[in-house]
Amino acid sequence: IPFSQRGIHTGQMTTIARTKAIAAMTTLANIGAHQHGFGLNLALNIYRTFVRPILEYGLAIVKPSPTE
Numbered sequence: 586i587p588f589s590q591r592g593i594h595t596g597q598m599t600t601i602a603r604t605k606a607i608a609a610m611t612t613l614a615n616i617g618a619h620q621h622g623f624g625l626n627l628a629l630n631i632y633r634t635f636v637r638p639i640l641e642y643g644l645a646i647v648k649p650s651p652t653e
Contacts, residue, residue: 606639
């Protein structure tokens with residue numbers, strides 16, 4: 586979690602999380618974990634297991650602005 590002089594730097598944190606989530610989704614799509622590869626239910630379970638935690642990490646301790 587990146588810090589600045591005023592505390593947790595939410596803008597940088599969301600940028601890092603977004604980059605990691607996109608990379609994870611790209612990797613999963615390349616191995617066939619998408620709607621047309623493994624089927625919708627399995628693709629959703631894989632998303633919930635691997636991608637969503639990346640996006641949710643740290644949200645309990647920050648207050649992101651509407652633009653973030």
